[in-house]
Every structure is written in C-alpha cells, then in structure tokens.
Amino acid sequence: MLCSRSFPIPPINKVTTVITQHNIHNHKRLDILRRFQSHQTRTMEVEANTNICHTRAAGLDFLTKKAYTPPSWASHINPIPSHIFSLGHLPTPIHKWNLPNLPTDTEVWLKRDDLSGMQLSGNKVRKLEFLMADAVAKGADCIITIGGIQSNHCRATAVAAKYLNLDCYLILRTSKVLVDQDPGLTGNLLVERLVGAHVELISKEELLKEGRRPYVIPVGGSNSLGTWGYIKAIREIEEQLQSGTDKAKGLGYAINTSEELKFVMEIAATTGIVLDPVYSGKAAYGMLKDMAENPKKWEGRKILFIHTGGLLGLFDKVEQMAPLLGNWSQMDVHESVPRSDGIGKMF
Structure with missing residues (x-):
C-alpha cells in the first residue's frame, strides 16, 4: 500500500x-x-x-x-x-x-x-513490444534477426516470437574458430533452443521461396520503430x-x-x-x-x-x-542416505 x-x-x-x-x-x-x-x-x-x-x-x-x-x-x-x-x-x-x-x-x-x-x-523487450506488433500487423509468420553468439536481443526475440506463435530464425555471429562447431547450450543459447528457435544461416529470400512471410529485425532491434x-x-x-x-x-x-x-x-x-x-x-x-x-x-x-x-x-x-x-569446490556425492522410514533413499 x-x-x-x-x-x-x-x-x-x-x-x-x-x-x-x-x-x-x-x-x-x-x-x-x-x-x-x-x-x-x-x-x-x-x-x-x-x-x-x-x-x-x-x-x-x-x-x-x-x-x-x-x-x-x-x-x-x-x-x-x-x-x-x-x-x-x-x-x-x-x-x-x-x-x-x-x-x-x-x-x-x-x-x-x-x-x-x-x-x-x-x-530488449521495450523495442520488441513495437517490433512484434508491426510484424503481426503485416501478416508475418516468422521472424529473422541477427546477433552475437550470446545475444540478449536474439534470446528475447526468440521468446517473444514463441509467445505470438511465430517461428524464429536466428543468425548468430561467431569467431572463425567456432564457425564449424556446435555453439552449445550456455546462457542465452539454452533459452533460444528451449523455445524452438532455428539457429542457422538462412536468408530472407530462401524463406520467401518456401512461401513463408518473414519479418526482419536488425541487430539489437535498433531501427526507427525500435x-x-x-x-x-x-x-x-x-x-x-x-x-x-x-x-x-x-x-x-x-x-x-x-x-x-x-x-x-x-x-x-x-x-x-x-x-x-x-x-x-x-x-x-x-x-x-x-x-x-x-x-x-x-x-x-x-x-x-x-x-x-x-x-x-x-x-x-x-x-x-x-x-x-577464491577457494571453492563442487560437492561430490558418493553415497546416498537411507530415509528415516526405511523406504528407499533420499538421493
């Protein structure tokens, strides 16, 4: 109050x-x-x-x-x-x-x-409130955006697209060292993959040929609408x-x-x-x-x-x-502890 x-x-x-x-x-x-x-x-x-x-x-x-x-x-x-x-x-x-x-x-x-x-x-959500409304108004059925390998913008875009039942294609920039490797499941990448974003290299033209209606969002959602x-x-x-x-x-x-x-x-x-x-x-x-x-x-x-x-x-x-x-270590559990009721074990 x-x-x-x-x-x-x-x-x-x-x-x-x-x-x-x-x-x-x-x-x-x-x-x-x-x-x-x-x-x-x-x-x-x-x-x-x-x-x-x-x-x-x-x-x-x-x-x-x-x-x-x-x-x-x-x-x-x-x-x-x-x-x-x-x-x-x-x-x-x-x-x-x-x-x-x-x-x-x-x-x-x-x-x-x-x-x-x-x-x-x-x-990022502040920009996406306007960008996603524009995408839906224009009849888009998927979103394309680009960013770094741990892009907050790409993660937020993938989640927002899922909320609105739109597919999302993420083009992630990385170093030459990592270009042929799976980028893994760390941080933003984990969330992107959990919500089903397509992490790959794909062009707007390719999606148009497939009959899709892509809406392209620039890096960081940084345009006049964003x-x-x-x-x-x-x-x-x-x-x-x-x-x-x-x-x-x-x-x-x-x-x-x-x-x-x-x-x-x-x-x-x-x-x-x-x-x-x-x-x-x-x-x-x-x-x-x-x-x-x-x-x-x-x-x-x-x-x-x-x-x-x-x-x-x-x-x-x-x-x-x-x-x-400083000094820290990961706890390793080597044996489980019996439950007090004698049925099974705690872990």
Whole structure:
C-alpha cells in the first residue's frame, strides 16, 4: 500500500540518468531529450518505510495488443506506431541503490529494467513490444534477426516470437574458430533452443521461396520503430521522476578486465544487485570510478542508473570469473542416505 505522502524530485539539472546502451538514434536523441527536459518537475509516491517507487500490476494486460499514443514531446516523429504488444512487466520499479563509497550527499537510484521479465529480461523487450506488433500487423509468420553468439536481443526475440506463435530464425555471429562447431547450450543459447528457435544461416529470400512471410529485425532491434521502445521508457521514467542523461566509458564491447568482473562480484556481495558484465556492469564501474576520481563533480547529485538486464550473459564469463571467487569446490556425492522410514533413499 502506498503512503499518502509524496516528495518532489529535484529539477532536471540536478538529476543524472545513466543509460547503458544507445537506445535512441543520435539524430533524434537530443531533440527528444530537449522536449522531455522542458517538462516541469514532478513528484513520485513511495511505499511506506521504503525507497521503492510504486509500479502498477501488469498481469491483466500481458500479451495483449494495445493502442499506442506517443507523449506530446515525441508526437512530431514519424511514423508513429498505432499499437504495441504488452510483452514486458512494465513499468519497472525504481529504488535507492546503496552503493559503497559514494561522494558526500550523493544519491544513486536504480531503474530495474532487469525485472521486466525473466525470459524477456532487460531493455530488449521495450523495442520488441513495437517490433512484434508491426510484424503481426503485416501478416508475418516468422521472424529473422541477427546477433552475437550470446545475444540478449536474439534470446528475447526468440521468446517473444514463441509467445505470438511465430517461428524464429536466428543468425548468430561467431569467431572463425567456432564457425564449424556446435555453439552449445550456455546462457542465452539454452533459452533460444528451449523455445524452438532455428539457429542457422538462412536468408530472407530462401524463406520467401518456401512461401513463408518473414519479418526482419536488425541487430539489437535498433531501427526507427525500435526507438519507440525507449521513447516509451522515457515517458515511464517521467511519470516516476524527472531525469536527464550522462554517460560512462568502458574499454570495449563484451570485453572485460579482471577489475570489471571483480567489481560486478563485489557489487552483488555488498548490495544484492547482480549486474551483467557487458552493459550495466561496465557502466556502473565507470560511474563509480569517476566518482572516486572526481568526487566534487558528484557531490550532492541524485543519479538514476538504468539496469538494462542481460544477466544470462554472466554464464559466458564463468571461466574468467572463477579465479576471482577464491577457494571453492563442487560437492561430490558418493553415497546416498537411507530415509528415516526405511523406504528407499533420499538421493
């Protein structure tokens, strides 16, 4: 239950949002944010005795087609989608993040897009709500998309396609070393195969010759229609608090130093929040590093950090992370234990 009180969120120039992916095309991003920043400061309600923002139950409209109306500050962008499919558990909550060693009077808040759903987890579902609605409207019977061997986008697309009874064909990029090998069942690949996605090399033309009606989604779902997913997310944040943008710099895509992986482990141990090593982990690492090096710049600021999910990517880092975990071993069971009632054994 919500308490009756509410508190004002500081003006836009006092709040920083860290988004870990370029979800809005560059030529549209600045204009959209300028329009967004012109809105007046809003308030948000919080649950009694907690710092967790209120979210409404989304279960009743899950997997339904809904009409979409853009926010006023984005109504000039064309084409405007008319419908979406409700695929994610949205809006995702915002809560205070008690990170260690923050500069004086600095607050960090966390936007939990990692809680948008387990199989469709992360920010990808926001784009897919629009892309899948367009695919169904155009009469598609299958989806084609492309990504890396552990692509969060491909996994989310495969799950979304299955929800809507569409076949899914995934073209996965890999190294020359692995091109003739079975990529296995690790992380995102396991989920993709569980939901029956076709992991292979196939062209749109081949499917058309077979009489199929493919709908092609680009890498990451990053096209003009997918952009609306984060336009919708900005409106969601606007309803929860007033926000702006900032950025953090990492070393390279999907490449982690031991310091970054150790950081991911330490944050999980100290705050209970598990970050993925490719996006959110790198961004949080860069943010806290800059806070340590330039504390005056951050003092007294209130930061909203968007956790974009992608936790299954951790499985691809097991070999790198294992040495950082210290002394650990796998338990081996050599004999079973009789049950107290004498009937059979416990294991």
